[in-house]
Amino acid sequence: MRDVSFGVTAGGFLTLLGPSGCGKTTLAKLVGGYLTPAAGRVLILGKDVTALPPERRNAGMVFQSYALFPHLSARRNVSFGLEVRGLPYRTCLDRADGMLERVGLTPAERDRKPAALSGGQQQRVALARALVIQPDLLLLDEPFANLDRLLREQLRGELRRLQRENGVTTIMVTHDPEEALAVSDLVGVMNAGRLLQVGPPAEVYHRPRTPFVARALGDANLIDGADLGLSGTVMVRPERVVIGPVASGCLWHWTARAVGRSFLGPDAVVELERAGRPVLLVRVRAADLSATSDIEVGIPTDAAWVIPDTDP
């Protein structure tokens, strides 16, 4: 890992996005104090914590496996961080109950051991356990990876609400671009131990600095600039490409053959091909799609984002 430098403003939500093995979990562990960097510094609220062990960083972490203590009830799991701070036992349990209520666990569920809770409930307990210690920093390592899609989306919303209410500075690690874009104030895209770009979701999505960043955040058409009379690589998001009669109004437009279609419910993705040219992905409302194979296609000028050709 090298050339990694980023900051999160207090109360902000930063997500590190990248493929598995890119170093994003390592980075989160460095921030949490579970690993020690060979070089570089970690600062929390302006204080250099690089040499401090995890217990002295006041950073709550939610592990991908949740790492709930199997021998303790949900309530005792949450009160653990308060108990080790030497607070009166009664106070610990009361605060644990309060936090578990906020994440939506019923009193009966709070008495259960982790093995007797569902995946979603375990995730809530893990989150409550990390938040109840009023951390200066909340670290989330793939917190939704073990949940089904519906629950994932629901918990994602709850996490964002809790984080706003709490005002806790948060760093999340994920490989899911949708998740990163949905909850973050800032998204950092990582690859091979490097942080390629950090910015607000809309910025990294629409104005990626490298082709890798463009692809990391979703489907992207990467067109050789020369094809369009431009330099560098031109990135066009599939949903910004237009088809049908309006296409002729675009600066760049042509007729192409539909070689593949995927129906996604409200939308459909069409693969278009012009002789000898790479496939162009187009995402349109499914209702707008005609059955004809020859389609008029156009790229509006403001849909094209030029990525200069620098180092790969």
Next chain:
Amino acid sequence: MSRATSYLLASPAGVLVAGLLLGPVVLLVRVSLYEPAGGRGFFVPGTWTGDNFAAATDHAGLRLLGFTAAFGAAVAATAVALGYALALFIRSLGPTARRVAVAAVLLPKLASALVVMFGLRQLLSAAGPVSRGLVALGVVAEPVTLSRNVFAALAGEVYLVLPYAVLVLLIQLGRIDPAWEAAARGLGASRWQAFRRVTLPLSVPGLVLAGQLGLMCGVGAFLGPMLLANPADQTLAVEVHRQAFDRQNWPRAAAGAVVLTLTAAGLGALFALAARRSGGGR
């Protein structure tokens, strides 16, 4: 797997248990109830008497039993304490070092227990390296014999039990996800608090099992006391051996063996019960 298949698979072990454990135990109990033959044969056939048990549980017999139980408890406690420390250390090693360490722990089991005991006796003798080291360091003026006492016997028995204790505890520790300890630290627990509140309670099933193993082996201790202890400090197992081979009193030896078996089983069961009562083993 069908029920019939599983019975079939269990049958060799069943035959072994029935033929080599239950059968001899029944014979043992029968022998313990014969009248002694006073050196003319093993016992007087056709007789029934409770005298052998009365002799095994008289004042001296009970003292011997008490010493044996205490010795067993000491073996168990020492083996569990040392074994747990060793297992925690081995767990903290890298994969290669861990394999080497486990092999080193098991190595003494490749040698006969007798060889190990005689080795220990040499080590602890007046001419042995420990004694000479103490003289060189000026701790003692004259070479000392460090065996021939109950601590040497304890060391010997612990040596025999320790590899089992370490194995049992390593397996238990292997079931503890390091992420749980990391999570505890992240929540503000010091190294000690994380150990005390997470690692230790989750080790309890292994500690109980290792303790039970140590207790049962320790109560039946024979080689350590026989070869390393003072002849005055002997366990029931050694006394059984004396009755059988020195005095040729087989019924009395059998009665001692029955008492020993009951004691070992009773203590083991009591220990497990106490562990379950205190909430361990979850």
